Amino acid sequence: MKQKLIQLLYDLRHQPIIAWVTLIATAMSIFLIMVVVMMQRVQVVPFSPESCRDRLLLGIYIHAKSTEKSHNNNDGSAGLSYSAARTLYEDLDGVEHTSFITASTEKIDVRGTSGETFALNSRRVDSEFFMIFDHPLIAGRYFTADESASAIPVVIMAETAARKAFGTTDCIGETLSVDHFNYNVVGVVKDNSALAKTGSGELFIVTGPDDPHMDWGNSMNDVNIFGPVAAALLVKEGVDFQSIRDQVKARYAIIDTQLAPEEQETVYHEAPYDQETIATGLRGSNNTPDSSSGRIMRYCIYAILLIVPAINLSSMLHSRMRRRVSEIGVRRAYGCTRMRIITDIIAENFIITLIGGVIGLTLGIIFASTYSGLYEDMNSYGTNITPAMSAVLNWGTVFIAVGVCFILNLISAAIPAWQASRVNPVEAINAK
Amino acid sequence: MSIITLSGINKVYRTKEIETTALENINLDVNPGEFLSIMGPSGCGKSTLLNIIGLLDKPTAGSVTLLDRNCNNLSDSELSHFRNKNIGFVFQSFHLIPSLNVAANVELPLVYRSGLSAKERRERVEKVLERLEMSHRIKHLPAQLSGGQCQRVAIARAIVGNPSIVLADEPTGNLDSKMGAEVMSLLHRLNKEDGTTIVMVTHNEAQARETDRIVRFFDGRIIG
Numbered sequence: 001m002k003q004k005l006i007q008l009l010y011d012l013r014h015q016p017i018i019a020w021v022t023l024i025a026t027a028m029s030i031f032l033i034m035v036v037v038m039m040q041r042v043q044v045v046p047f048s049p050e051s052c053r054d055r056l057l058l059g060i061y062i063h064a065k066s067t068e069k070s071h072n073n074n075d076g077s078a079g080l081s082y083s084a085a086r087t088l089y090e091d092l093d094g095v096e097h098t099s100f101i102t103a104s105t106e107k108i109d110v111r112g113t114s115g116e117t118f119a120l121n122s123r124r125v126d127s128e129f130f131m132i133f134d135h136p137l138i139a140g141r142y143f144t145a146d147e148s149a150s151a152i153p154v155v156i157m158a159e160t161a162a163r164k165a166f167g168t169t170d171c172i173g174e175t176l177s178v179d180h181f182n183y184n185v186v187g188v189v190k191d192n193s194a195l196a197k198t199g200s201g202e203l204f205i206v207t208g209p210d211d212p213h214m215d216w217g218n219s220m221n222d223v224n225i226f227g228p229v230a231a232a233l234l235v236k237e238g239v240d241f242q243s244i245r246d247q248v249k250a251r252y253a254i255i256d257t258q259l260a261p262e263e264q265e266t267v268y269h270e271a272p273y274d275q276e277t278i279a280t281g282l283r284g285s286n287n288t289p290d291s292s293s294g295r296i297m298r299y300c301i302y303a304i305l306l307i308v309p310a311i312n313l314s315s316m317l318h319s320r321m322r323r324r325v326s327e328i329g330v331r332r333a334y335g336c337t338r339m340r341i342i343t344d345i346i347a348e349n350f351i352i353t354l355i356g357g358v359i360g361l362t363l364g365i366i367f368a369s370t371y372s373g374l375y376e377d378m379n380s381y382g383t384n385i386t387p388a389m390s391a392v393l394n395w396g397t398v399f400i401a402v403g404v405c406f407i408l409n410l411i412s413a414a415i416p417a418w419q420a421s422r423v424n425p426v427e428a429i430n431a432k
Numbered sequence: 433m434s435i436i437t438l439s440g441i442n443k444v445y446r447t448k449e450i451e452t453t454a455l456e457n458i459n460l461d462v463n464p465g466e467f468l469s470i471m472g473p474s475g476c477g478k479s480t481l482l483n484i485i486g487l488l489d490k491p492t493a494g495s496v497t498l499l500d501r502n503c504n505n506l507s508d509s510e511l512s513h514f515r516n517k518n519i520g521f522v523f524q525s526f527h528l529i530p531s532l533n534v535a536a537n538v539e540l541p542l543v544y545r546s547g548l549s550a551k552e553r554r555e556r557v558e559k560v561l562e563r564l565e566m567s568h569r570i571k572h573l574p575a576q577l578s579g580g581q582c583q584r585v586a587i588a589r590a591i592v593g594n595p596s597i598v599l600a601d602e603p604t605g606n607l608d609s610k611m612g613a614e615v616m617s618l619l620h621r622l623n624k625e626d627g628t629t630i631v632m633v634t635h636n637e638a639q640a641r642e643t644d645r646i647v648r649f650f651d652g653r654i655i656g
Contacts, residue, residue, distance in 0.1 A: 333488055334589070425488045429527060
């Protein structure tokens with residue numbers, strides 16, 4: 001190891017252009033790859049307020065169509081009504097908490113004592129929501145089950161929103177005008193990243209079965225199954241997601257019974273979904289998710305991002321090796337086997353790749369955690385979309401970065417190392 | 433019993449257009465502890481023969497037996513291990529690795545030998561450098577040494593693994609007469625004290641006459 005570092009320093013001194021270009025190119029490659037990796041990972045790794053992502057399942061859509069014997073040809077899919085969501089997802093075995101919420105946030109005008117009317121990204125949530133998503137309290141409390149059940153007009157605000165409405169976070173008991181209706185502020189929570197698509201919000205409005213906002217009314221049929229509701233399920237530790245899906249699938253029969261007089265039936269699409277499926281596999285509300293094609297596409301992008309710089313780095317290493325042909329000949333003369341030549345060159349190159357990797361990863365983390373433009377496509381509303389640092393910097397990211405370095409090193413060094421191992425020792429020793 | 437036995441060695445270099453015979457029916461026996469010189473004009477095949485004895489090159493025909501082992505059918509990996517254990521090389525241009533200091537250069541053959549700890553390797557390196565009066569330069573890079581010192585380091589590298597055979601290809605060719613004499617005296621010392629068999633290619637008649645035997649080459653054949 002020490003000798004390999006010495007060799008690297010010697011190269012930096014004696015072949016500065018090639019060595020520095022190799023180092024910078026490696027750093028840039030790792031930077032690019034890791035930014036793409038981190039962009040993908042912020043959609044699946046746990047971070048506040050979705051710290052429970054590894055145990056989180058979401059029921060978002062429902063799909064219904066006319067039965068074969070029907071004379072109509074209706075086919076519709078959308079979010080769930082509150083009643084459909086409860087039928088499918090309430091009290092499932094193996095689920096710790098179930099929360100019914102609006103699937104997406106909605107811009108809504110608010111006005112506090114500051115007198116300024118401004119729009120906040122609001123989400124209607126029940127009392128269970130705060131059992132699933134971690135929103136640390138700054139002041140006050142979370143919603144109670146009674147407030148949720150009775151639709152008492154109370155809200156919880158994010159820190160910045162509270163400051164804007166009341167000039168302070170000490171605003172518990174104050175009245176907030178929400179779309180011209182008065183709500184009582186019962187809690188203030190820390191600001192959160194909008195990249196947490198299900199758990200984020202600037203204003204949380206209590207909701208329950210009687211909330212008219214949670215129902216779209218009839219659309220396709222007399223049995224109201226469509227609405228803005230999503231079910232968030234916190235699955236118990238160690239419970240298999242498939243066992244939850246099996247229960248939900250069985251409950252589709254209840255809705256089918258309700259729809260039967262209308263000559264309609266549901267189409268089951270493997271709900272509820274985990275984060276990986278939501279990030280890569282969702283293909284609309286009327287299709288079964290397909291994570292495999294998304295995964296293949298992702299691997300193809302990684303492969304291209306790896307192979308293109310690897311080819312360039314390979315030619316750089318080839319140039320460096322050409323200057324060391326004589327050394328390789330001497331090493332061979334003194335008993336170095338071909339395999340040892342290969343492993344030594346790959347190991348030596350791994351050090352430079354690793355140094356480049358550390359630089360690239362550091363730049364990538366800084367970029368991914370500060371440049372919000374990366375995530376605009378992932379986000380339903382455009383404020384506070386930089387992810388929590390824990391989403392981009394974690395052991396998983398470091399492990400992937402080391403793996404990427406290893407693969408990049410292997411691809412770029414394999415051919416030059418193999419060529420170096422095949423040189424004729426006599427010709428190598430006599431090489432100028 | 434010979435330590436090196438070459439029987440009917442031929443070496444032919446072929447390209448699409450031309451065929452060049454570098455060695456023709458070479459038969460040679462070298463005894464253990466012998467100091468042998470090979471002389472001849474440039475291009476007569478001396479270095480080719482040394483490379484074949486050193487198992488760096490393969491003959492087109494004939495057999496090479498070193499230390500009672502026929503080396504013709506050894507695999508590349510077996511040849512590497514055999515060289516590592518039994519043969520030391522001294523080159524005209526020293527061929528020290530420029531990025532490594534004296535100690536690391538001398539250590540090189542031991543790095544490729546299994547069963548030696550780092551401590552054992554370091555002790556052996558220190559011992560051989562002390563013997564060759566190069567201890568004071570142990571941390572220096574080759575670029576910081578004179579030609580004579582470089583060749584001393586190269587000799588230290590050749591003998592650190594206690595090989596039975598040392599092959600020297602014009603070891604004084606790049607040195608002035610004084611340094612050349614010092615290197616020759618060192619090689620004679622190793623030959624006498626350790627009983628190491630030395631085969632040396634040289635153009636220097638005086639140096640060759642100091643050795644036990646001279647083999648003269650001309651046009652790929654032994655002429656005397």
